[in-house]
Amino acid sequence: MEELCMWCEETPVTETEDTVYWELPDGSRAIEIKEVPSRHCPSCSCTYQDHETIKGIENHLFIINTSILANTLSYKELMEQPKLLKKNYFDFT
Numbered sequence: 001m002e003e004l005c006m007w008c009e010e011t012p013v014t015e016t017e018d019t020v021y022w023e024l025p026d027g028s029r030a031i032e033i034k035e036v037p038s039r040h041c042p043s044c045s046c047t048y049q050d051h052e053t054i055k056g057i058e059n060h061l062f063i064i065n066t067s068i069l070a071n072t073l074s075y076k077e078l079m080e081q082p083k084l085l086k087k088n089y090f091d092f093t
């Protein structure tokens, strides 16, 4: 099944990769994420990320230590960042 462009809703989109700028959940800064799976419409020349990809990035940024992130990284590098524990179980002080 072909996926139609979410803007013109007429043209099937192709898969591509794009660079996006993303504000961190705490609003401290924005990072550049490269090679993000994206859709491209040859008709209206728009490039965008589908809802699942956006949700995936948003959710991931909430569960990792964003303060150690580089200003520029790839989508793969971002999604490979280890999740933080909700509590610090190793703090016995």
Ligand SMILES: [Zn+2]
Pocket (backbone or CB within 6 Å): 005, 006, 007, 008, 009, 010, 011, 041, 042, 043, 044, 045, 046
């Ligand atoms: Zn389009």
